[in-house]
Amino acid sequence: MIGPHMASNAALAIVMLREAGYAWERLAAALDGRRIEAAVPGRTQRVSGESGPAVYVDFGHSPDAFEKTLAAVRRITPGRVLMLFGADGDRDTTKRFDMGRTAALGSDILIITDHHPRHENPDDIRAELLTGARAAVSATEILEISPPERAIVEANSRVGDGDAILWAGPGHQDYRDIRGVRVPYSARELARRALAAAGWAPPAPSWVVPYPRDSTPDSDPTRPA
Template identity: 50%
Template sequence: MTDLVSHFDLDVTGERSALGGLVVTGITLSSKQVQPGDLYVGLAGVHAHGAQFAGDARAKGAVAIVTDARGQALAARSGLPVLVTPDPRASLGALSAWVYGTAEYPPTLFGVTGTNGKTSVSYILEAILRQLGILAGISTTAERRIGDLAMTSALTTPEATEVHGLLARMAEAKAEAVVIEVSAQALTRHRVDGIVFDVVGFTNLTHDHLDDYGTMQAYFEAKVPLFTPERARRGVVINDGEWGVRLARRAAIPVVTLSTYPGRPADWYAALLRETIDETRFILSGPDDQSLTTSIPVLGRHMAENAALAIVMLVESGIELSAIKNVLDRDGGIRVYIPGRAERIENSGPAVFIDYGHSPDAFTSTLDSLRRVTDGRIIMLFGADGDRDPSKREEMGQIAARLSDVVVITDFHPRTEDPAAIRRVLVDAARAAVPGREVHEVADPRTAFRTALGLATADDVILYAGPGHEDYHEVGGEHLPYSARDDARHALHEFGWL
């Protein structure tokens, strides 16, 4: 403990000599998750200060608390040694790296950022690494996984204490590579501090998270630090959009670019060859006449783009394209399962897809792809997050009406907002965008899916956008059990199609 105090120049309440025999074996922000030997970090929160729970942390076996000046007073009677630093959140990554020794752990680290596609790229990276015979850990919105050990995710990118703890567990499992999905919030809230990625990738930047950042420019600026030497060694940027072009110019590390647009200046190009409801085939070409033709078992041009980004990131990490080509040729393509991302629920009736997309751009990408492979109608079922960026709701309703044939609007995580008010914005936007478009408003998601199913024929497609892999429905601050994937299977069985 004295080494830690000296290394971070922490102020100590009481005698430093009392720290001599203390050994720190872990670090956590949650007093409920403290394990014996942990260093507890008490942060100021919206409703409470973590230092208020120092006594609970001590009872569970915490050996000390790190906090700020305000927390110092709150933790004074806890019986724990109190270590004080002006901004404990800003120190969290470095503290966690020191406690877990992650700077000494040498896996190849991949980081993926962007508005849409982060989870898909992360899963594709892990899948190809596995096909190459490389054990990889993964941390995404959907799950954290080391080999066959999987854990449910709560945040797109976990807090720094959890990230470094995961890296330590991955070291124990002898993982040779780690893939981490990196949100803008992870960068601005210090969740990936203390980590230097070997290769980082950028998918896109589209309308989302303006409740956090206010403007697209501010949202973009939150992403830029990932492409600096303090965060990463090399980068790959999809420059199909203006934000990608800007990022490639702003990057302070070596960057290669990838495009799906012929004629756009880029180092690598990906071109769609064939698109079916179950598979997307593409060709990737790059410097020195390198090329690779393969497929991914997921619908959509955007999925080919995601796969191409993953492959170029692997090449930038030092893996030869020829080695990737050999294993993909051997296996008949990329063998990947991406939970809740255009995930098809097999049945004998209409094609049913459960998707996590909940932004205008995500709606557009998936609906455009479905239109190209669908003979019948597209029935779209969706809602909008409560307590999240309301500025995108109207555009979501407009896109759904323009790009599908039937719209069913339901509740999706209303949280503390009035769900009827959220639905009204979506319904009004859909009807105004395409007068006469068939629009249904059904509050309960279970009933809403059955409404969509009752409208469908065997030639139609149902896209249920929003819930993806999630297994809850958040209403009034309460998480109610609900899995769209499971409910879809139950409903299809009820209708005799499964």
């Protein structure tokens, strides 16, 4: 986990352990001179290997989450930061403008795609996000690519060693909600496959892939061709 906000969470965890009765000496021994690796599935989870771009999949889906996570990724990335995200349908629409604006201000390349459209038209959701992104005073390159299966492939084609991709929104989830149908879906697996297709060597998945590993389902099987 990366970023000052995660450090704050870790500090709170230490306080909770102390309140639960753990001795300071035991906590200090665990922390003294060591780097504690903590991984929470879908929370700024790195799915890439040692070579090529660093690719993170995150569950954040608010302007505040975007700002904090982009700053954290920027701090450890020597090259460019590409952000990829969509927004929930049938949820708070008032934050979409600020989501787009914050994403554009914090990234070098921004790709707006789809998330859970639910019963909304995904084209309309993307349009609202794009309005906010284009209102930002920045030199960020802004693209609109749907579906996300194609968006993550395009994202990988635009980055290289030293760069980073932050895919915000889907996190650990293993489905997309499309007109009430939960379609099997894994952003982590799609990102991993896109890395492999681009010639990088991602690690084997540490998550359950919700569909056969030799296939990727259509993003929206209920949508007319």
